[in-house]
Amino acid sequence: MSTLNGTTFNDINRNGIFDAGDVALPNVTVFLDTNGNGSPEALEQVRVTDINGFYSFPNLAAGNFLVGQIVPPGFTRTTLATPVTLTGAADATTVNIANTGAVAPVVVPSLTGNISGAVFVDNNLQGLYNYAYDDKGNLVTYNNTNVYDVNGNLVVNPNGFSSQTQVYDPLVDATLPRVPVYIDLNNDGFLNANEPRTLSNEAGFYNFNALPAGSYLLRIAQPADKVDGAISILGDVQTTNTPLVVDVFAGSTTNKVDLGLVVPNSVYGKVINDRNGNGVPEANEPGINGITVFLDSNGNNVFDLGEKSTVSAADGAYIIKGLNTNVGQESNATLAQNPYLAYQLLVDPLSVAKTFPVTSVPPTTAYVRTSPTPGATIDAPVIPGGSAQANFLYTFAQTPTAVLRDSITGFVFNDLNSDGILQPGEPNQAGVQVYLDFNNNGKRDNDTSLVEPASVTDASGSFGFFNLTTPGDYIVRTTSSGKFPTTAIPNVILGSGQAAQLAIGVSGVQPKPAINEKTLIPVPGVQVVAQNPFLPNTGFPVV
Template identity: 30%
Template structure:
């Protein structure tokens, strides 16, 4: 064979040297090398052709797309150590048999010696990052062409985390001592409608009140909480939350639970300061929170009005201490003491802050001249003006400077108005020459708007007087020089029998012979004397 090639081939021949003793697979690439050729003596073989092509390459840069615009812009850092692969089966996953390369310190990668063909190039994702560039379409490599600029941009994902807490003081800050709230739903409001919709990301706060959205792709997000009954959000809804390049956003949500104060306004008929069975409710009364504790309703203080059942309520009250008062109405007196400070804590409903009132009453009556002394104001009897009637508060029977009093008018009437419920003793101030004919009234009870009528009757007394004398001339007249007689008994002969009876009034003449019967009620009386032995009466007895 050596003789064949040296005899028949010139030095300028372009036919490559083939060492047939060399195994075939070691002298050809793939299937392009021809099979062994046998040349017979004098034979000319044609068509033993050799075709060649140039290989191409695909290259690009892996970079941190800080502004997420999918473009490699000045200042954006390269990313080393990322795996780029040719996805031969186009399933998006790196298989063991697929070609790979790793980006270098400058973020560059390259696939070289690529035969002309169409290639799909992909990257292997890394945790905490999101691809910002679209996956490149098929890359068509032709002979000798180097395809560049097949870049992959990524941005680091971030986290959004925070605490859900009970904002007791309502200052929108998570302060020391405030309690984390478990079981609240925080969500990314993708359509910004304030409602958790299907498909929107959400988390539930844990025992420590914390929620965390991890691996959040760069972007702007709106976070909201799902409200729960009885709570009010104290922190403002956050604006758009920007996440980029591994940033961690902290967004806390504060809420606080409000409380209430309620009670009943009632007519305390028995004035015992307790709402008893059967006592009616009072509608239309104003109850207020006395913010400055001065006992007066100010324009800025919260108010409510009792309803048809007497009930009132202040709702949505922040945790605090409150003073509750009522606006008084004319003709009524409060029977329940003003409640002390009412301490409202989050979520508590304070009940039973009741207000009892009883209606004022009046005590009125007439002062009259009881001429017939029957203790009744009869037709024809005269009202008495200018008499003082008083409430004997200490029960000593005497008008004191601090005791309420009224003076009868021209019609004999007196009136104590707006008298609080209670029991009262009424008396009159006596006047000389008069005697009370009506008994002193007992305790006068006032409750629930009652009006008591208490009359006082008096009558004016007279007197009967005269002289007992020695009628020496028997002319029935007390003449000058005639002597008064002392020690004679004069009596009122009530039964007109001419005899002094044990029950009949008597008096004895004095040294001047005079006698007198005082405090004699109006009426007709027969006077007599008790005869003494040796004397004869010269003045006939007369009816007084």
């Protein structure tokens, strides 16, 4: 069964993310709005947020859920109430609810204080999180302004990464969501039932509110503590600066209590769908599943047998572990003979760190990498026992080379309700064979007399046919065991130098009435002039 949880908060900086400086809202009524009327009804599940603004709905079956909220007085809800699709598996989905108001809520009694901070990947093992600031000096996670590090160096600008830091996200050290943090009241190193605990939010920040003044010992929970909703890689990480003793003073918040984690000797990051093609990761851009990321040890930009690799997960995240970062520090004899190496390892380990050439395999030929540039590798420096971040951004049909002349590209989606309409929550379908039916006989011919081109959809559901003869007509069909077409059969009419994009629906349930596969729907091509960006008027035509 699935769990749906989250935090209601006062979005002080109005960026829609629960991050540093925002304040949790306790005692707020949250409910599963089954009928969508905005009010809790008798049969709807209702929760009241705790002192940390947290709510949870466990044991939910598969389906779509709408999280409603009774807006606190003086506030306006700014997070849109949109349906959330749960699988019914043993997983957790977080929906934080942002509220803004002219007056900040009173959540800190006069005799209590708060703790807040980030849980971050401590790449350089120094135990310090690299906060970033905008050009007005305000603390930010990321937005479309100039972003500077704590030393005043430009990290990123609205047009993309600066050349010095193109490898990394604006914060360099990534924050981690869903990491369990707790206050170890008896200092036994274990999370006990009576000890306050919380999970870092999707931006990697956490807080404890309304604590009596005093000193507290903060730790990160271990896998053996079995915290619901915790991040899956918890068993691989090591802490770099915990436990931490934190002093809390009445009527104030102790900020920047940042907790470092690292997967030793690793390169990690995300493969991101760069929807607007600007080469910068943004909050509304999802990860890409199933992408091979590898160390290009021979520099040929091809994934070869024996090269260390991994595959991105559903959220686009990947990690390559077990790198050989030894530069001599593992040998006492080497260090004794090279005192300068010992000094460098102590004061500036990055100067002697090994670099690892990281690159990725494109999802399909219809995708173009926007960061780093196509064909480039990221030389990720990893200090002994540390880690480095390397992200890859791809765009589909947003750059001059993404859509070529004389091509048909698109994606196949899983039409869950068999209505022939692409709707929110309907995922793209991998592993579907799409082919060009030259003789319109309803099957793919593949023999000595006729070989009809075929393209199998990748992990993101995409397919493509290129270098087609134009002008010409092309009937596009799918073959997938147990799947029925739910959209009309397209007859793509390409003129010279034109291209077309399609969204094709399939379903495990045959639509009623069934699609007449002998009836063809004409889809005209669109001219691609001098390889300009291909931008359909309203997106992909669902045919």
